[in-house]
Structures are given as C-alpha cells and as structure tokens.
Amino acid sequence: MTPSRSVRIFDTTLRDGEQSPGASMNLTEKMEIAQALVALGVDVIEAGFPIASPGDFESVRDIAAAVSGATVCGLARCSDADIDRAWEALRHARQPRIHVFLATSSIHREFKLRMNEEEVLARAVAGVTRARNHCDDIEFSPEDAARTEIDFLCRVVEAVIAAGATTVNIPDTVGYATPSQMHHVIKSLRDRVPNIDRAVISVHCHDDLGLAVANSLAAVEAGAGQVECTINGIGERAGNCSLEEVVMALKTRGDYYGVDTRIVTQKLVPTSRLVANVTGIQVPRNKAIVGRNAFAHEAGIHQDGMLKERRTYEIMRPEDVGLERTDLVLGKHSGRAALADRAKALGYQLTVEQLQTVFERFKLLADRKKEIYDGDIAALCEQQFAALPEQFTFEGYTVTSASGAAPTVTLRVLQNGVPQTVTITAGDGPIDGIFLAIEKLTGVTTVCRDFRVQAVTVGKDAQAEVTVELEHAGQQQRGRGVSTDSLEAAAKAFLAAVNRLALGGTPRLHPQTG
Ligand code: KIV
Ligand code: ZN
Secondary structure (H helix, E strand, C coil): CCCCEECEEEECCCCCHHHCCCCCCCHHHHHHHHHHHHHHCCCEEEEECHHHCHHHHHHHHHHHHHCCCCEEEEEEECCHHHHHHHHHHHCCCCCEEEEEEEECCHHHHHHHHCCCHHHHHHHHHHHHHHHHHHCCCEEEEEECHHHCCHHHHHHHHHHHHHHCCCEEEEEECCCCCCHHHHHHHHHHHHHHCCCHHHCEEEEEEECCCCCHHHHHHHHHHCCCCEEEEEHHHCCCCCCECEHHHHHHHHHHCHHHHCEECCCCHHHHHHHHHHHHHHHCCCCCCCCCCCCCCCCCCCCHHHHHHHHHCHHHCCCCCHHHHCCCCCCEEEECCCCHHHHHHHHHHCCCCCCHHHHHHHHHHHHHHHHHCCEEEHHHHHHHHHHHHCCCCCCEEEEEEEEEEECCEEEEEEEEEEECCEEEEEEEECCCCHHHHHHHHHHHHHCCCCEEEEEEEEECCCCCCCCEEEEEEEEECCEEEEEEEEECCHHHHHHHHHHHHHHHHHHCCCCCCCCCCC
C-alpha cells in the first residue's frame, strides 16, 4: 500500500528525556545526540528549555546554530521572559520553532495555576501571540490535555490557532489516556475546531500505564500529523513514547496505518546505543526493536521455523533497524581496517585520531580476551565519545580482602595530571572499599542510588560494564566503566560520576514543576 501521508517525528530526548532523574547531559553529549538525530532523519529536535539554566540556554543556542536538516525547537512556559529567552537561544537556527505550553485541565487550573478557564485562554493566546512576533513556526501544548474537558480543549485549540500556532500538541502529561480515548480526543478536535486545518495536530504521550506507543498510534489513526517521542522512551517518570517503537510500528504496519516517516530506520540501534551510553540508562534486554533479545530466537521450534522461512517468526528484519546478524567479529590478528569497518557498521564515525586510540585499546583488549564482539567494539568507541574533562583519572588499585573482614584498598588516581594515592581499610567488600577510597581521595561524599553490573558480551572473559548513579548536594549523576576486571570497571564508573559531580552545575528550573 502506498502511504497516503507523512507523519512528522518530533524528538524530545534532549528535553523531556533529559528530565529523567540522573539523565542530565553536558553540551558535548547533547551536540553528539543532536547530530545523531539529524542523521536518523527526525523532523524536529526539541533541544531543551532555555530558561532553565545558563547551561540549558547555551546548549539550545549551540545546537540551533549547528543543526541543518531539522527544525530546532525550544520549550517555554507561557510567560514573556520564557518566550523571549527561548527565542534568544533559537534565533540563529535555520529552522527555529518556539514551543509554548500552559496547563488546561481542571485539576491543573485549580491547584497549580489558580486560574479560571477565561484566564487560561487569555494567557495561552498572549503567549502564542508573543512567540509569533519572534518566528513563524509556533507549537502550543495544552499541558494535561488528556484530562482536559473536551469543550474547553476545543476552545483553547481554536484560539491558539487563531493567534498563530502552527502545531497544536496534545499531551497526555501523566500517562492517563487509553488508545480509544486518545483517538476520540483527536477526532473531536478535527470535527469540532473550525480552523483545525491551519495547524498540524501533534501528540505527546507519557508511559505511566505502558500505553504511550499505543496512544500515539491511536492519535495517528485519528489524523495526528506529528508524534513526539524519545530515543529508548526515556523521559519523566515512566518515560515518553519510544521513537523506535512508534516508527517501526508505522513502518511494519504500513498496510494498516497508510503513513510514513522520514526516519532512516537502519540508524535506530546505533542511536539507541548512543543515548543509552550517554545517559547511563540502559535498555532492557527484552525492549522492543532495540533490546538485545528483540531479534534473538532461542526456542528450538522458532529456530526451525526461521531456517525454513524467516517470516514465520520475524515481522521485521534485524538489518532494517541497524542490527547485524553476526555478532562475533574480530580477534587478536584483525587489523585497523577491519576495526574501522565494524565501527562504521555499528554507527560510529571515527576520526583518524579516534580510530588510532580505539585501535590501541582494541589491541590491549585482544590480549586479555580471545574473541572481540560487536558489544566490545561499541564499548571501545563509546569511551572515545564519552570523554569529558576529567579532574580525576583512574590509574590503578590494589585490594586485599577476605570474607567477613574489611578490605584494605590502595587507590591511585591522577588529579589534573598529578598522581595521588590513598590507602584505607573500610567497607563491606572490595567494591565498597574502592568506593570509600574514591570518596576519601576526592573529598566528594555521595549517596549511591543505583549500581548495576552486566556483561558487555558473552563468555567467562567478557568485559564487565558497571553503571552507578550517585547523589551529592541535591545533584544526581551517572557514571559508566568497562573493563575485563569488574573491580576496575566499578572504580571507573564511580570516578566518572564523581567527576561529573565535581564539575557541579547551576540549579535548573524544571518546566512543569519549577
Ligand atoms: O508532558 C508534557 O505535558 C510536556 C509538555 C511540556 C509538552 O512535556
Ligand atoms: Zn512530557
């Protein structure tokens, strides 16, 4: 079936996605993700909430100036200061968009805004009018639209379109909607708002009931022309509609939806890996499309069917989402060209210098590990991209430990290039002892909110990947470390998070609760 219309993909990984606890990213990381989103083919990149902090402003401004091939959008509450600040950040974008929002549901009107319907309506129109004085591409979101009385929602939508909004986004802010309700809301807007054809209807669903993708698809079926989503579905609380899932549902079931998107689906897995590694929020194995098991066929009966005809158990081809079928790739004798080839296939564009560093690390790894898998190569490449200015660099450790006794740890780090050593006897075991030694040496005391270890690939000699989430002075940061030695991986992860905490940061405003 030939698609009858195209649906725009609005990615909010850098704004709503970054609102997930511990997912904050620095400018270099945001820029890298923005470039990956352009390559992926998204139509709109929501780069941030410029008034939140000077750092947020700078990242929206720099992304706006750097990106070509996608609209760059900045979020603003319905106030002059927010809207003007958003415009200041966006003004050098080739295709700028200001996204203004104001809550409309009765519960938000009464308890958050303390405004009546007429006041909300007037504020929404004033916000859109001000934004429209800055640029032509204006999106308006009635926050908590899914819990807004439909008559009032229709009035607000009509008024903001009349004031110049070119996209009206319908958020299910708290993930309360169901698919048939979402369908009904979008259909009602199309049937009842007289000027609706002057704007694109968008949808923005949260996943509190696990329905974000289903609700977004129902909205598309009812005529929505834009879907807001994030890579890996990251976002506030349970997250947002997952970009890879909604895009592959529209593509795989093109026979049913009759729509297409501009997404280069072969880049979905590399982009998912990039976001997981930058944010430290790992993808569950069984996650649709990009999870490690998404295309694994272990049950014998499935394998038998697959060998006869892959379509018996496979509705999508792994290569269509950027997953290679063969996982085992290189060994000790593989050369630089083979490594560069694999890195490229995995979605990493390495400069000559980066390739040289990755190759040196590859050789070291090949001495410790017989077989090098795609996951190992991805981990080596990511160390290149994740490189941040580090105050503390891991050098080495020695541990003496026995069950039931506190370990003795000697830790060696470079602090701004100067060797530092500390020795302590403390902790419940070697990992705890290493963490305490790092805290003593750096002077940063933390609360550990999350600690995970997993194997990057398979086999007894697999590299361990450790992620930690630490809290210090009201700030949360994640860190990741990879090594064939799991204690070393833990030390690196802890130090990476401490380095981020040590960089500090100015307080940021949260758009919806700030
Ligand atoms: O969930 C929500 O309502 C939002 C708005 C700011 C669009 O993120
Ligand atoms: Zn949201």
